[in-house]
Amino acid sequence: MKNFNVGVIGCGFVGEGQAFSFSPISDVKVYDLDDKKSTASLEDTLKSDYIFVCVPTPMKKDGSQDTKFIEDFFKVAISGPIYIIKSTVVPGTTNSLIEKYKNLDIIFSPEFLREDKALHDSLFPSRVVVGERSNRAKVFAKLLLEGAINKEAKIIYTGATEAEAIKLFSNTYLAMRVAFFNELDSFCYTKNLNTRSIIDSLCTDSRIGSDHNNPSFGYGGYCLPKDSKQLENNFADIPQEIISSVITSNRTRKKFIYSKIIETDRKHIGIYRLSMKAGSDNFREAAILDIIEMLRQHNDIRLQIYEPCIESKTYNGISVKKNLDEFKEENNLIIANRYTDDLKDIEEKIFSRDIYGEN
Numbered sequence: 001m002k003n004f005n006v007g008v009i010g011c012g013f014v015g016e017g018q019a020f021s022f023s024p025i026s027d028v029k030v031y032d033l034d035d036k037k038s039t040a041s042l043e044d045t046l047k048s049d050y051i052f053v054c055v056p057t058p059m060k061k062d063g064s065q066d067t068k069f070i071e072d073f074f075k076v077a078i079s080g081p082i083y084i085i086k087s088t089v090v091p092g093t094t095n096s097l098i099e100k101y102k103n104l105d106i107i108f109s110p111e112f113l114r115e116d117k118a119l120h121d122s123l124f125p126s127r128v129v130v131g132e133r134s135n136r137a138k139v140f141a142k143l144l145l146e147g148a149i150n151k152e153a154k155i156i157y158t159g160a161t162e163a164e165a166i167k168l169f170s171n172t173y174l175a176m177r178v179a180f181f182n183e184l185d186s187f188c189y190t191k192n193l194n195t196r197s198i199i200d201s202l203c204t205d206s207r208i209g210s211d212h213n214n215p216s217f218g219y220g221g222y223c224l225p226k227d228s229k230q231l232e233n234n235f236a237d238i239p240q241e242i243i244s245s246v247i248t249s250n251r252t253r254k255k256f257i258y259s260k261i262i263e264t265d266r267k268h269i270g271i272y273r274l275s276m277k278a279g280s281d282n283f284r285e286a287a288i289l290d291i292i293e294m295l296r297q298h299n300d301i302r303l304q305i306y307e308p309c310i311e312s313k314t315y316n317g318i319s320v321k322k323n324l325d326e327f328k329e330e331n332n333l334i335i336a337n338r339y340t341d342d343l344k345d346i347e348e349k350i351f352s353r354d355i356y357g358e359n
Helices: 013-022 068-076 093-100 118-123 135-146 160-191 195-203 224-234 242-263 287-295 324-330 341-349
Strands: 005-009 027-031 050-053 082-085 105-108 127-130 154-157 268-272 302-306 318-320 333-335
Touching: 005 013, 013 027, 013 118, 068 093, 082 093, 082 135, 093 105, 093 160, 105 135, 105 160, 127 135, 127 160, 135 154, 160 195, 160 224, 160 242, 224 242, 242 287, 268 287, 268 324, 302 324, 324 341, 333 341
Parallel strands: 005 027, 005 050, 050 082, 082 105, 127 154, 268 302, 268 333, 302 318
Antiparallel strands: none
């Protein structure tokens, strides 16, 4: 396929990945509400042949996803381009938009990007899901693979609502795996057992595998909390136990970690990084934030944060230390969701449940 132009609406990590993958083979225009991220105006971006809609769908207080940004965009969209929604949405959203905007060509195709490896996953997709069964969908799938290095990715054609559900169930399953291995670790910690030996043994079973098996303080980030809560909402009138249990398990894990920190009876506590993963600057829904709020209830505990991504001197009223050596020196307990080589010289001070030293 040649001589096509790509537009990207929204330049978060999803939009950035799409723009990057197509930039070698197409003229790519990017529009974002943040002028610093835009490479073109909205008007120019709308002149593209294919437009990837990668706007945020944040979580509301009730756990549902707010599709305001998507709705606002389609109010100004014009006929001509093919619009591909990559944002995670409530099942039924795409069909609703197709019905409302009959003059527009709209396809839903979910992204499966890890936030710390979004560019890599854009080039090496594990699979391509297209929420439409048509000749147009086949042309679009070919387009996606033209922008990828992995040309052999499996292509799956479904209805739009099935494709929307695939994304929610995928992330909720991953959240379930994280919660399972965290509960395993809580058991081992309490019984003074070797967590790694048990996990290593479990993961030799090909039916279990070794992805998402590294214990943590709890799952968080852009997708897993939001998508699991959205899926729970979608089950409002459908009997279920597992989805809600995953969410409850994550809360329980954070309370467990907090209780073990308190049991150390240390009063000068440092928090090493708020970001969820190495290579990420994302604090959204990070488990450590809830643990910090629990620790703040203790007036006799002094908290300090080391987080290079924070430029200010404080974060939510807590002192942010810029110098890592001083941070290590001034705290007698340092809690770290993910362990790095920076902490090797103070192992006796570290509280972490990171077994494998990886995300």
